[in-house]
Amino acid sequence: MSRNENLLEVDGLRTVFDTSEGVVRAVDGVDVTVRRGECLGVVGESGSGKSVTFSSVMGLVRSPGRIESGAIRFEGQDLTRLSTREMRAIRGRDISMTMQDALTALNPALTVGEQLSEMLDAHDDDLPARGAARRRAIRDRSVEMLRLVGIPSPESRLGQYPHEFSGGMRQRIMIAIALAPGPKLLIADEPTTALDVTIQAQVLELISDIRARLGMSVVLITHDLGVVAEHCDRVMVMYAGQVVEEGSTVDVISNPQHPYTRGLLGSIPRLSLRGKPIRPIQGQVPNLVGLPPQCRFYSRCPERTDACLQSVEMRSVGPDRRARCIALTQEEVA
Amino acid sequence: MSLGKLAERLLHLVPVLLGVSVIVFLMMALTPGDPVDIMIGDQNVTPQQEQAMREDLGLDLPVHRQFFVFLGNAVQGDFGTSFYHRRPVLDVIVERLPATIELSLVALIIALVTAIPLGVLAAIRRNSILDKMATVGSLLGVSLPGFWFGILLLMLFAVHLQLLPVSGRIGFDSEIEPITHFLLIDTLLRGRPDAFWDALKHILLPAITLGLPMTAILMRVTRTSMLEVMRQDYIVFAEAKGLKRGRILFRHALKNALIPTVSVAAIETGSLLGGNMIVETVFGWPGLGRLVVESVFLRNYPLVQAAVLFYAVTYVLLNFIADILYTTLNPRVKL
Ligand SMILES: Nc1ncnc2c1ncn2[C@@H]1O[C@H](COP(=O)(O)OP(=O)(O)O)[C@@H](O)[C@H]1O
Ligand code: SF4
Ligand SMILES: [Mg+2]
Numbered sequence: 001m002s003r004n005e006n007l008l009e010v011d012g013l014r015t016v017f018d019t020s021e022g023v024v025r026a027v028d029g030v031d032v033t034v035r036r037g038e039c040l041g042v043v044g045e046s047g048s049g050k051s052v053t054f055s056s057v058m059g060l061v062r063s064p065g066r067i068e069s070g071a072i073r074f075e076g077q078d079l080t081r082l083s084t085r086e087m088r089a090i091r092g093r094d095i096s097m098t099m100q101d102a103l104t105a106l107n108p109a110l111t112v113g114e115q116l117s118e119m120l121d122a123h124d125d126d127l128p129a130r131g132a133a134r135r136r137a138i139r140d141r142s143v144e145m146l147r148l149v150g151i152p153s154p155e156s157r158l159g160q161y162p163h164e165f166s167g168g169m170r171q172r173i174m175i176a177i178a179l180a181p182g183p184k185l186l187i188a189d190e191p192t193t194a195l196d197v198t199i200q201a202q203v204l205e206l207i208s209d210i211r212a213r214l215g216m217s218v219v220l221i222t223h224d225l226g227v228v229a230e231h232c233d234r235v236m237v238m239y240a241g242q243v244v245e246e247g248s249t250v251d252v253i254s255n256p257q258h259p260y261t262r263g264l265l266g267s268i269p270r271l272s273l274r275g276k277p278i279r280p281i282q283g284q285v286p287n288l289v290g291l292p293p294q295c296r297f298y299s300r301c302p303e304r305t306d307a308c309l310q311s312v313e314m315r316s317v318g319p320d321r322r323a324r325c326i327a328l329t330q331e332e333v334a
Numbered sequence: 335m336s337l338g339k340l341a342e343r344l345l346h347l348v349p350v351l352l353g354v355s356v357i358v359f360l361m362m363a364l365t366p367g368d369p370v371d372i373m374i375g376d377q378n379v380t381p382q383q384e385q386a387m388r389e390d391l392g393l394d395l396p397v398h399r400q401f402f403v404f405l406g407n408a409v410q411g412d413f414g415t416s417f418y419h420r421r422p423v424l425d426v427i428v429e430r431l432p433a434t435i436e437l438s439l440v441a442l443i444i445a446l447v448t449a450i451p452l453g454v455l456a457a458i459r460r461n462s463i464l465d466k467m468a469t470v471g472s473l474l475g476v477s478l479p480g481f482w483f484g485i486l487l488l489m490l491f492a493v494h495l496q497l498l499p500v501s502g503r504i505g506f507d508s509e510i511e512p513i514t515h516f517l518l519i520d521t522l523l524r525g526r527p528d529a530f531w532d533a534l535k536h537i538l539l540p541a542i543t544l545g546l547p548m549t550a551i552l553m554r555v556t557r558t559s560m561l562e563v564m565r566q567d568y569i570v571f572a573e574a575k576g577l578k579r580g581r582i583l584f585r586h587a588l589k590n591a592l593i594p595t596v597s598v599a600a601i602e603t604g605s606l607l608g609g610n611m612i613v614e615t616v617f618g619w620p621g622l623g624r625l626v627v628e629s630v631f632l633r634n635y636p637l638v639q640a641a642v643l644f645y646a647v648t649y650v651l652l653n654f655i656a657d658i659l660y661t662t663l664n665p666r667v668k669l
Contacts, residue, residue, distance in 0.1 A: 058574055060570060060573055060574060088576045088577075088578070089576065090576070091573070091574055091575065091576030092574070092575045092576030092577075093576060096574070096575075097571075097574040099567055099570070099571055099574075101567065104566065104567035104568065105567045105568055105570075105571040106568060106571070107568040107571075107572070107586050107589075107590070108568070108590070108664075108665065108666050109589045109590045109593075109663070109664065109665060110585070110586065110589065118575070118577060118581065118585075119575050119577075122575065122576055122577055122578070123576060161665040161666070163665065163666050174571075177575065178575075
């Protein structure tokens with residue numbers, strides 16, 4: 001795999017939260033690779049560290065959280081070494097993000113037009129430098145973006161506030177904002193969890209559609225494996241702050257290696273993968289404070305043995321395929 | 335915002351005013367001291383003359399009759415004659431009003447321009463020395479008695495340092511022909527910057543004293559709501575958009591954080607009215623507040639009654655304004 005095919009490479013990311021109960025290891029040694037133009041699905045139960053991983057990539061982890069170690073390379077540049085100002089120029093312009101609930105992510109006191117145009121104003125270099133020409137160009141681009149995401153009569157809606165739109169429309173508006181500067185990577189954090197089923201499908205179609213048209217990469221965070229099956233090239237399964245399995249979507253779904261992935265798949269009716277949030281396996285995600293150095297899935301794993309009471313590393317289990325389970329036969333190290 | 339709503343509010347005013355009138359009447363009836371005795375003082379007056387005075391002022395009637403006479407007149411816009419000034423109460427009040435409004439507005443402006451930046455700063459530098467100082471300062475601000483703080487300022491700036499005048503609204507040499515009756519405006523309209531400066535020096539200490547509790551409250555409100563707003567998803571999203579920090583703070587955060595601040599400011603302006611009585615007395619400010627205090631001592635019942643009604647109307651209107659501001663600033667709420 002040639003190196004510059006990878007848009008984003010995260011190595012050994014550890015993000016922790018200092019709390020009164022102790023250090024919460026929310027992201028504990030996570031590696032991520034996102035290739036140019038691909039859609040990477042990220043799945044796992046709530047609390048497995050999906051959002052914190054990608055907030056770290058965006059440089060948005062706030063106190064009491066901090067990135068303890070790890071490298072985050074975007075187009076070869078380590079983002080953890082950038083100044084606040086340099087990072088600000090990358091956010092929005094190169095890497096954009098949408099949040100789970102557009103109702104809370106859009107500012108209730110500002111018009112949709114303002115929230116869209118400020119994004120263009122901050123990042124779009126193709127606009128006229130200043131003055132009325134710039135304002136007109138921003139307005140035109142805003143209308144164009146709203147049209148792209150399927151908002152009817154966009155000109156008349158720029159002056160409206162988020163609460164004047166339906167849930168699905170708000171989600172589209174947030175996507176329009178995120179995509180306005182033409183980013184290379186879109187991180188869509190649970191873009192459909194807050195929506196009802198018919199609208200979910202439309203919004204996902206929209207994201208896939210635009211990805212194909214603009215040729216950007218997408219990280220689709222979800223806890224619905226059905227969504228991944230339909231929209232993603234590759235998938236990364238997370239559990240308790242770690243990646244437990246990774247590979248092409250087809251491989252992972254047809255031949256899951258990790259007991260947790262099997263559990264996730266087993267919880268979904270075979271024919272219609274699309275469904276409710278997964279709550280597959282008995283038990284709960286362990287407390288992330290002071291975890292013992294053993295397989296994190298141990299307490300819930302139907303296949304556990306005493307051999308699992310040691311720390312378990314990611315292993316390669318096939319071409320482009322990795323999993324974190326001691327029971328797997330390790331592929332020859334290349 | 336509809337006319338219907340306004341009419342509804344005005345209708346609410348009727349029972350409020352009636353209740354306030356009854357209470358003031360009762361309080362004046364129950365307080366010892368008699369206006370005629372006070373007016374007579376140690377002059378020699380025959381019982382007949384005294385009786386005539388009482389009849390003249392309507393004080394010979396039983397209290398409940400007095401009340402209904404007052405009510406009957408008040409409904410027609412006649413609030414009686416000031417015992418002391420021997421002029422219609424309304425005229426006397428209107429005459430004193432500009433001084434009080436001017437003082438209150440300056441106090442309000444001082445409170446807003448200090449409280450909002452301090453509150454924002456305390457929030458974004460949370461737990462810093464500045465935040466802690468602001469916390470202690472605002473605690474003192476709400477709990478210090480106004481007259482005590484005013485006298486302290488007086489002693490320091492007027493008596494000790496002699497930087498500012500001790501009392502009054504404007505110096506004798508700076509008297510000008512009024513236009514709006516707001517001296518800070520009139521002095522400028524008349525092209526007298528020296529007189530403006532003089533009026534400003536006079537208003538500074540009383541306005542600071544009057545505005546202090548409000549500054550403290552507004553600072554706390556701004557700090558709290560700013561902290562609350564900064565935790566919201568839309569601030570995280572604004573950061574994810576790569577916007578500049580100034581834009582996030584002052585456009586995205588402050589626009590939301592100011593909604594409670596502005597509403598509280600409008601409501602608290604009502605409490606400036608009470609503060610006016612103390613501050614105007616301490617600083618010899620020729621406004622309505624001092625007039626009311628003097629009138630209470632002179633048992634000048636009609637004036638006290640009318641002034642209290644005026645305060646009640648103002649208070650209700652300010653609450654109404656607070657609601658309007660809240661709606662205008664908050665696009666989600668429709669009145
Ligand atoms: N502000 C915070 N303070 C303390 N712990 C946090 C904070 N944010 C996240 N965490 C921890 O990180 C874990 C992972 O959270 P998150 O990445 O949001 O999970 P996911 O997106 O997979 O549902 C949570 O279970 C929680 O323990
Ligand atoms: S290492 Fe053991 S406990 Fe962990 S997933 Fe594999 S079999 Fe289960
Ligand atoms: Mg999440």
